[in-house]
Amino acid sequence: MTDDLISKKELLDLTGISYGQLYRWKRKNLIPEEWFIRKSSYTGQETFFPKQQILPRIDKIIHMKDGLSLDELADVFSPSLGEVEMSVQQLLDRNIVSLASLELLTEAGREQPLYGLEQIMMLYVLEKLLMSGDITRQEGSLLIEVMSDHYYRFRDRASELLLIRKMGVPTFMLVGAGAELYFDQGVKVVLRITLATFMEELKLKLGNV
Numbered sequence: 001m002t003d004d005l006i007s008k009k010e011l012l013d014l015t016g017i018s019y020g021q022l023y024r025w026k027r028k029n030l031i032p033e034e035w036f037i038r039k040s041s042y043t044g045q046e047t048f049f050p051k052q053q054i055l056p057r058i059d060k061i062i063h064m065k066d067g068l069s070l071d072e073l074a075d076v077f078s079p080s081l082g083e084v085e086m087s088v089q090q091l092l093d094r095n096i097v098s099l100a101s102l103e104l105l106t107e108a109g110r111e112q113p114l115y116g117l118e119q120i121m122m123l124y125v126l127e128k129l130l131m132s133g134d135i136t137r138q139e140g141s142l143l144i145e146v147m148s149d150h151y152y153r154f155r156d157r158a159s160e161l162l163l164i165r166k167m168g169v170p171t172f173m174l175v176g177a178g179a180e181l182y183f184d185q186g187v188k189v190v191l192r193i194t195l196a197t198f199m200e201e202l203k204l205k206l207g208n209v
Contacts, residue, residue: 004050025070035049076200076203095205096120096205121195159176165190166187
């Protein structure tokens with residue numbers, strides 16, 4: 001079995017949650033249906049989960065469920081976008097974006113009086129990746145272009161952001177979550193991140209629950 005998957009038994013043992021909790025959270029859409037993967041094993045059919053996604057999700061649910069109802073948690077984890085508009089000053093006041101990221105946005109000619117949640121998400125991802133040192137300013141400009149032009153296509157479904165390089169030339173890609181990708185040998189995948197994680201953080205910052 002691949003290291004990327006964890007069995008249901010291992011998951012319950014590792015996290016300390018019950019079978020009933022796991023399936024109640026599934027019914028409340030806190031855990032996506034597609035994460036329950038049925039596979040054959042030596043004991044028959046077993047359920048497995050994507051390890052890198054399910055463990056952080058369970059940890060968040062455990063730590064947030066005392067302050068939020070299950071319905072409120074489901075909204076946090078939903079990839080859908082609500083009706084939000086914020087000015088630059090509001091974004092700065094909430095520490096969603098810094099002047100450095102806004103400067104890149106202005107250089108790209110993408111500034112506007114008010115920003116909807118898709119644009120706020122783009123700025124939040126830009127801010128996080130720039131401040132962590134994961135991308136350069138030049139790559140930040142590319143990220144602004146690809147997310148401004150294409151992120152709306154993933155409005156109601158989970159997506160991933162990839163940064164690849166070939167011969168030192170960077171390219172960003174937006175793909176559906178879990179998509180299989182194949183490149184020629186000259187391509188290096190520098191960054192592959194699940195955007196749902198950023199959206200969950202952003203929704204909490206916006207107080208959209």
